[in-house]
Structures are given as C-alpha cells and as structure tokens.
Amino acid sequence: MKKIFLSTINNKIPITIGNNIISSKLLSKHIKSKSVVVVTNKTIGKIYLKKIRNCLKNYDTKVLEIEDGEKYKNITTFTKIHNYLIDNRFDRDLTIVAFGGGVVGDLVGFVASTFMRGVKLIHIPTTLLAQVDSSIGGKTAINHPNGKNLIGTFYQPISVIIDTKFLLTLPEEEYLSGLAEVVKYGLISKPSLLSWMNKNSKKILSRDKDCLGYIVLTSAREKVRFVSQDERESNVRAFLNYGHTLGHAIEAAMNYRNILHGEAISIGMLFASMLSVEKNKLDIKDFNLIEDTLEKLNLPTQIPKQIKTKNIIKHIKFDKKKQGDRNRFVLLNKLGSCIINDKLKDDFLEKMIGNYRS
Ligand code: NAD
Ligand code: GLY
Numbered sequence: 315m316k317k318i319f320l321s322t323i324n325n326k327i328p329i330t331i332g333n334n335i336i337s338s339k340l341l342s343k344h345i346k347s348k349s350v351v352v353v354t355n356k357t358i359g360k361i362y363l364k365k366i367r368n369c370l371k372n373y374d375t376k377v378l379e380i381e382d383g384e385k386y387k388n389i390t391t392f393t394k395i396h397n398y399l400i401d402n403r404f405d406r407d408l409t410i411v412a413f414g415g416g417v418v419g420d421l422v423g424f425v426a427s428t429f430m431r432g433v434k435l436i437h438i439p440t441t442l443l444a445q446v447d448s449s450i451g452g453k454t455a456i457n458h459p460n461g462k463n464l465i466g467t468f469y470q471p472i473s474v475i476i477d478t479k480f481l482l483t484l485p486e487e488e489y490l491s492g493l494a495e496v497v498k499y500g501l502i503s504k505p506s507l508l509s510w511m512n513k514n515s516k517k518i519l520s521r522d523k524d525c526l527g528y529i530v531l532t533s534a535r536e537k538v539r540f541v542s543q544d545e546r547e548s549n550v551r552a553f554l555n556y557g558h559t560l561g562h563a564i565e566a567a568m569n570y571r572n573i574l575h576g577e578a579i580s581i582g583m584l585f586a587s588m589l590s591v592e593k594n595k596l597d598i599k600d601f602n603l604i605e606d607t608l609e610k611l612n613l614p615t616q617i618p619k620q621i622k623t624k625n626i627i628k629h630i631k632f633d634k635k636k637q638g639d640r641n642r643f644v645l646l647n648k649l650g651s652c653i654i655n656d657k658l659k660d661d662f663l664e665k666m667i668g669n670y671r672s
Pocket of ligand 1: 358420443447452485575
C-alpha cells in the first residue's frame with residue numbers, strides 16, 4: 315500500500331493506493347464522523363454493496379444508489395441526493411463517500427460541497443479514469459442541457475482511497491477509455507511512462523496486478539503534481555486538457571453517444587501531436603511512438619467517418635476552454651513539455667483536420 319499527499323492551499327489530502335486494500339480498518343482511519351452516507355450507482359452497488367457495507371459496519375451507515383449514466387449527472391439527481399440527506403435528518407457530523415466512477419464522484423462531490431455549506435467527502439473511485447484523474451484535484455460538477463460540467467465547485471475530499479482491485483470488474487471499453495488518460499500523462503509530463511506503456515501493452519491489457527499498481531500510482535503522482543501547482547486551473551493544470559479540444563468537439567458532434575470520453579481524447583491527443591509536429595518541435599519519431607502506443611492499447615485514432623469536419627470546427631468554437639474568440643490547444647514542444655497555442659485559425663484547423671483524416 316502506498317500513500318501520497320496532495321498539498322493545496324488549505325489542506326494536505328492523503329491518497330492511499332493499493333490492491334485489495336479496502337477494509338474496515340483502513341476506512342476507520344479516515345472517517346471520524348458518527349454518520350456515513352455512501353452514494354454509489356446501481357451497477358456498482360450490485361457488485362460491491364455487501365463489501366462496502368461490511369467495511370463500514372462500525373458506523374451509522376446508509377447507502378444511496380443512483381441511476382447509472384452520464385445523463386443522470388444533472389440537477390435532478392443532485393436534488394434527489396439533497397432530499398435524501400434532508401429527509402434522513404443528517405447534520406454536519408457526516409461523511410459522504412462517493413463510491414464509483416467519475417459520474418458519481420463529480421455529482422457527489424458537488425453535493426458534499428453544498429449540503430449544510432459543506433460536509434466531509436471521501437472518494438473511493440472504481441473506474442480507471444476516476445482513479446487516475448477525476449477523484450484527484452477537487453473538481454465537482456453536474457451537466458446543464460447546454461453543456462457538460464457547466465455547474466460545479468472546487469471542493470477537496472478529506473481522503474482518496476484507490477483500490478485497483480475494483481478495476482477487474484470494469485467493462486473493457488471503460489478500462490480502455492481510462493487508459494487514454496494514463497497515456498496523456500506519458501505525453502505531457504512523464505515520457506518514461508509512455509515508453510513503458512508501449513513495451514508493456516499486452517500486460518496492461520490483461521490488467522496484470524503489478525501493471526495496474528504502476529500505472530495508477532504513476533498517474534496519480536502526475537495529477538497531484540499539476541494540481542498542487544495550480545489548484546484553480548489558472549496555468550499548468552490546463553495542460554491536463556491535452557487532446558481535449560478536438561476530443562470534446564468529437565464527443566459533442568456525436569451527441570455524447572457511441573463514443574466514450576477516453577476514446578475521443580485518444581483521437582484528440584494524436585491530432586494535437588500532429589499539430590505539435592507541424593507548429594512546434596515535436597519529433598516525428600515521438601509522434602510515431604504515440605500513435606503506436608495508442609494502437610497497441612486498442613485505442614482509436616481515426617475521427618469517426620459520420621462526423622463532418624465543419625461540424626467539428628463548430629464545436630471547437632463552442633469549447634468552453636476557449637478564451638476570447640480563440641481556439642485553444644494544448645500542444646507539445648517535446649514529450650513531457652507543453653505549451654498553449656491560442657493562435658490557430660479556423661481555416662488552418664479545417665485544413666489540418668482534413669490532412670489528419672486523409
Ligand atoms: P462512469 O462514472 O460513468 O463509469 C463508467 C461505467 O463503469 C458506469 O456504467 C459505471 O457504473 C461502471 N463502473 C464503475 N466502476 C465499476 C467497476 N469497478 N466495475 C464495474 N462497473 C463499474 O465514467 P467515468 O469514465 O469513470 O467518469 C466519467 C465522468 O468523469 C464524466 O462525467 C467526466 O466529466 C468526469 N470527469 C471529471 C474529472 C474531474 O476532474 N472531476 C476529470 C475527468 C472526468
Ligand atoms: N481532468 C482535468 C483536471 O482535473 O483539471
């Protein structure tokens with residue numbers, strides 16, 4: 315079991331990482347309130363409810379299961395959870411445990427930050443994406459009909475407990491989607507992780523226990539490094555959006571159907587890498603290594619045929635990370651070194667997307 319810490323302006327948050335580590339002993343080290351509410355979804359509840367209840371048997375524990383899916387990350391579910399807490403007369407002596415993937419984590423984090431002006435929150439992430447990214451850093455959110463993650467807060471948990479054993483029941487496509495975010499750390503800050511993933515792709519795909527331990531710990535350390543330097547995303551935290559400008563545009567153009575976030579980010583990262591060769595000094599050999607690694611990990615690199623380039627450009631223009639009227643891309647100077655480019659014009663991007671697709 316490994317422990318790392320995220321230092322923020324006000325807190326030092328322990329992040330505990332290991333395989334098969336969830337136990338009543340570990341949880342009692344982190345939970346000091348009388349009452350505990352675990353919020354999870356029905357899919358995860360079906361597999362792990364007994365286990366989590368058992369680990370929390372020393373507390374006055376209640377479990378709330380919400381519906382499964384991104385479409386439930388909204389104000390209706392947010393209100394439902396608040397109603398549950400109010401109906402059950404919980405007070406501030408409460409710890410809320412967000413037990414699930416990024417959807418549960420974002421939604422429950424937002425609830426914890428607003429119920430009684432903020433109660434204690436613990437993340438126990440169960441997807442690869444949540445373990446390497448969303449449970450670390452304090453971003454909470456719900457979606458608005460006009461866009462993803464438009465409403466939310468920055469709210470740090472008191473603890474993050476990452477058990478890689480949960481990843482063994484994750485559907486294959488969700489596992490691959492999380493791997494895209496791991497590759498991202500290899501590109502933006504830890505080139506040795508990228509070459510390691512390229513060499514060990516088969517073991518990674520088989521979810522070998524030691525591989526999971528290595529990729530989750532290494533990614534969590536990288537995420538901590540970015541967030542501790544820039545908690546509110548005014549500078550380097552934005553580098554975590556590598557591949558996300560095109561990725562988000564593809565997700566939006568597909569109406570968030572038939573493509574997972576990580577799959578869209580995989581395509582977006584290879585496109586950003588092509589721009590980095592064209593506009594910066596990324597070596598073509600490194601571009602080839604990135605492409606080869608994504609392919610070995612069964613991640614997509616082609617923009618889906620059914621979306622028109624013009625539609626992608628339209629969505630890039632709407633991207634909320636745009637500043638002023640500029641298209642904002644994170645690019646690489648070389649592996650492990652990023653820069654923001656907000657000078658790429660629509661017609662240039664259209665031409666580059668055309669080249670990329672051909
Ligand atoms: P998700 O939470 O929808 O989980 C994916 C699927 O896996 C769901 O069907 C879920 O029920 C199932 N699942 C979860 N754990 C399981 C397990 N151990 N075994 C079997 N099935 C399991 O998706 P996600 O990819 O984890 O998260 C995506 C969300 O995260 C998006 O809403 C995104 O906006 C958000 N996000 C937030 C941040 C942040 O910094 N807060 C960062 C990245 C992404
Ligand atoms: N997932 C990007 C961030 O946490 O900033």
